Amino acid sequence: MSVTSALYRRSKRNFERYPKGSLARVQVQRRHSGCRAQAAVEAIQAQGGTAIWRKMDASEPGDVEGTIAATLDAFGRLDVMVNNAGYGVPTPLEALSIADWNRTLAVTLTSVFLGIKYTVPIFRRQGRGVIVNTTSISGMRADYGMGAYNAAKAGVINLTRNAALENAPHQIRVNCVCPGGVNTRVSHILGRDDEDEDGFRKTMGDAHPLGRMGEPEEIAHAILFLASDAASFITGASLVVDGGIISHTGLPDLTAFSPPSSD
DSSP, X not given: OEEESOOOTTHHHHHHTSOTTSOOEEEEEESSOSHHHHHHHHHHHHTTOEEEEEEOOTTOHHHHHHHHHHHHHHHSOOOEEEEOOOOXXXXXXXXXXXXXXXXXXXXXXXXXXXXXXXXXXXXXXXXXXXXXXXXXXXXXXXXXXXXXXXXXXXXXXHHHHHHHHHHGGGTEEEEEEEEOSBOSHHHHHHSOSHHHHHHHHHHHHHTSTTSSOBOHHHHHHHHHHHHSGGGTTOOSOEEEESXXXXXXXXXXXXXXXXXXXXX
16 A cells, blocks of 8 residues: 555554554655654554655655655555645635645645556556545535635545546546544644644534544545445545534524424
8 A cells, every 4th residue: 555645643543553464565655754654654563564654745746656666666566545645725815825826736636646647557457456535525615715725625526536437447446535624733733832722623623513523543444445345346436534514504503593382
């Protein structure tokens, strides 16, 4: 399995939750410092798996192609590709810089295109393969101040469908997961100190009918399902993992306005 930019704040703890032997061969890619990547690799190895990490930029064609080649060199084959890179800047459209627009689309959408482009020929030669793209409910609905991110994530959803159609005859399945708010480093970045971080988590959690943010491992379970043979008849699908948030129309609780019962 090759995973692009999938290191979360508590990645070591997340990997330690899996039974020994359940993590076979994993390549983890990271753009910035390798501290969390190395911690994830060590956790996978402690569980009896084999893992390597590589610093790369998922929006750069040469980096993606080189990383896939390194995976083949290390493990001899590639069975699952997870495209997980994403980037966004909370800014109203009229204030959004061209540079931030381009960077958001490059990291969030172009990276997925590159992951598919360089993986599909390998899977076709092998006669099968699985691609799982991480998108978001932000690709299905709009957010205040996240226009570029909304556009990019919507693009990932339809790109997933296109890749699924084109590659179904080759027994290559392509799906995506659409998380809601997830308790990752975003909480740490947007909440600039401990108090703000807790406040951000509470605000985000309250927006979900289940009353909390999702945890990274809950999204990982969805990805593992789509990558497994249990999902062998699923392709072109968008699996929503959002604590029920898009089930709501956004209207207030109308029972608060209903007339009192005559009983």
